[in-house]
Amino acid sequence: MKKNDVQHAVEQFLYQQADLLDSKQWQDYVDLFAADGVYWVPADPAHTTWDGMPAIFAEDKNLMTVRMKRVLHPDAWSQRPAWGTNHVVSNVRIDKVAKNGDVQARSRFHMMELRRDDVRHFAGSYTHHLKKTRDGYRIKLQRVDMTNAQAAYDYVLQVWV
Amino acid sequence: MLQERIADLSKYVEPDRVRREVYVDPGIFELEMQRIHERYWIYCGHESQVPKPGDYYTVQIGRQPMLMVRGKDRKVHVLYNRCPHRGNMMCGDRNGNTGEFFRCSYHAWTFHHDGRLRTIPMMESGYSGTRFGPDNPDCSMKKAARVESYRGFVFASLAEDGPTLLEFLGEAKIAFDDMCDRAPEGEVEIVPNCFRVIQRSNWKIFLENQLDALHPSVTHQSTGRAAHEVEKEIAKKAKKGEAPLSYHMLSAFATVTIDKWDAFQTLNYPYGHCILTGYMGLRPQDPDTLAYDKVMIKAYGKKRFEEIVGVNIHHVLLYPGLSVQSPLQQLRAVRPLGVDRTLTEIWHFRLKGAPEAIYRRSLAYYNLVNSPATLVNADDLENFYKCQQGLASQGGDWVTFGRHFGRDSEKPGVVETRPNMGTSEAPMRNQMKAWAQYMGNGR
Numbered sequence: 001m002k003k004n005d006v007q008h009a010v011e012q013f014l015y016q017q018a019d020l021l022d023s024k025q026w027q028d029y030v031d032l033f034a035a036d037g038v039y040w041v042p043a044d045p046a047h048t049t050w051d052g053m054p055a056i057f058a059e060d061k062n063l064m065t066v067r068m069k070r071v072l073h074p075d076a077w078s079q080r081p082a083w084g085t086n087h088v089v090s091n092v093r094i095d096k097v098a099k100n101g102d103v104q105a106r107s108r109f110h111m112m113e114l115r116r117d118d119v120r121h122f123a124g125s126y127t128h129h130l131k132k133t134r135d136g137y138r139i140k141l142q143r144v145d146m147t148n149a150q151a152a153y154d155y156v157l158q159v160w161v
Numbered sequence: 162m163l164q165e166r167i168a169d170l171s172k173y174v175e176p177d178r179v180r181r182e183v184y185v186d187p188g189i190f191e192l193e194m195q196r197i198h199e200r201y202w203i204y205c206g207h208e209s210q211v212p213k214p215g216d217y218y219t220v221q222i223g224r225q226p227m228l229m230v231r232g233k234d235r236k237v238h239v240l241y242n243r244c245p246h247r248g249n250m251m252c253g254d255r256n257g258n259t260g261e262f263f264r265c266s267y268h269a270w271t272f273h274h275d276g277r278l279r280t281i282p283m284m285e286s287g288y289s290g291t292r293f294g295p296d297n298p299d300c301s302m303k304k305a306a307r308v309e310s311y312r313g314f315v316f317a318s319l320a321e322d323g324p325t326l327l328e329f330l331g332e333a334k335i336a337f338d339d340m341c342d343r344a345p346e347g348e349v350e351i352v353p354n355c356f357r358v359i360q361r362s363n364w365k366i367f368l369e370n371q372l373d374a375l376h377p378s379v380t381h382q383s384t385g386r387a388a389h390e391v392e393k394e395i396a397k398k399a400k401k402g403e404a405p406l407s408y409h410m411l412s413a414f415a416t417v418t419i420d421k422w423d424a425f426q427t428l429n430y431p432y433g434h435c436i437l438t439g440y441m442g443l444r445p446q447d448p449d450t451l452a453y454d455k456v457m458i459k460a461y462g463k464k465r466f467e468e469i470v471g472v473n474i475h476h477v478l479l480y481p482g483l484s485v486q487s488p489l490q491q492l493r494a495v496r497p498l499g500v501d502r503t504l505t506e507i508w509h510f511r512l513k514g515a516p517e518a519i520y521r522r523s524l525a526y527y528n529l530v531n532s533p534a535t536l537v538n539a540d541d542l543e544n545f546y547k548c549q550q551g552l553a554s555q556g557g558d559w560v561t562f563g564r565h566f567g568r569d570s571e572k573p574g575v576v577e578t579r580p581n582m583g584t585s586e587a588p589m590r591n592q593m594k595a596w597a598q599y600m601g602n603g604r
Contacts, residue, residue, distance in 0.1 A: 041534065056356075056528075057528075063529075065387075066388050069383075069391070070384045070536060077544070078539040078540045079383075081543075151357070152357035152359050153358050155360075
């Protein structure tokens, strides 16, 4: 794949991922992860591994499935109030392309969330380790560095950012 | 207005119910800060948070911004985060190292780690003949009236008089004994991360929830069921047939059904402290636990080891601001921000000398239950918010704590729930009884 093609393909993948979150297609979102994929939001931007560290999220596909099933359960009380998000992903840079087509990419995001009548804004950076498969990219690692990682959270995060 | 309300406070608390204003009246909140949080022992932090001289952490006690700092004398001091000159906050960051001394960013007054005035620029020419200078205590940073620590956990009281820390903690000091005794070296150390989550509710609502044994299977059913389904799937696929213990911690919310919660017990002590006995069954026979048992037996001997791991506690609530889960080495400190806003600061500790796997087990709980992306507390905080909203309405005057009222077993210094009455609202009654005493009633 040519350099510009990789850039385009990764951008399209990130847009698709954001779209799945904003449209609450949780299973499709989880399916974007490789079998051994990990979704990680470090507690501290200085952390270099999720393994054995305090983390806001550190989820393999099994734990992602727990989160999805919880959110979809009719008695997930905190899911009752109407809510929605809007992600914007930008500043996409390709850091590395391996011979087999695997990619490491960085980007920036902004997420606005509405819950009841309250608006919250979250921003930060994504680091994606993507595995190239016949069905397109699959996520080996998604690292999400929240700008407010160390700040107090007014209420909590219920699904992936 | 406020004075009238204070005079009337005795009418706000009855043995089995409390008036709603206690949760929503800003005047009562101010009075609570004066009479409870700024008078009794409040948790500041753990000594291992400030290992080196000059290390400090800011901490809120009631409405007072304070500093916990390690001195060159190795002692931990607690000071008001305020320069005595013009009132400038001394440390503007949440934590850090202040070096050999504190230095005010406004006019360069400097202070020793224990708060004593060290230098003022051109002190002699500027202040000779005035009443200000090193001999005037008002020119030093003000110290918390009393500071004590128990097994590394530092508390401060902003009042000169009152019970000592140990008198205040009483039987509830087991929170720290149980946590530290589980370490082969008899000590814990901080895991350097604090999860901070704001609840849109009064501080007492959180405390009352901590020992509420009726709510988990209702509030947390969605998470319990989801975790149980995945736990079964993992067990089916795995060769050894077991999911990690963290799944069990979550699925217990669903597998321990509402009728089973009565099997546990609460113990209720003076000053509003309470204990909920354990339910998660954290003594499995997996290789990690067995390796840990071996290290513990070597450190303590078989008999003492059995005593230590036999302590059966889920939560210890230390009124008015600390919830400790000793078997999982974590705690939540409560910092009231306003009548309807409360900050929780959530910390995890490492058992010194214990195998890494034991740290990782409790870390999983810390991340899954206590992080800002909690799979559990999202539903609690939603309840707390809705309580706060409902209590602001005039749809009723009272909050009731009547479950199993009159059936508790009262012994000297402790109120125990009777067998098969674990869902008794005794802990809430105990907390509000203490609250009324703190606030000046029933003394």
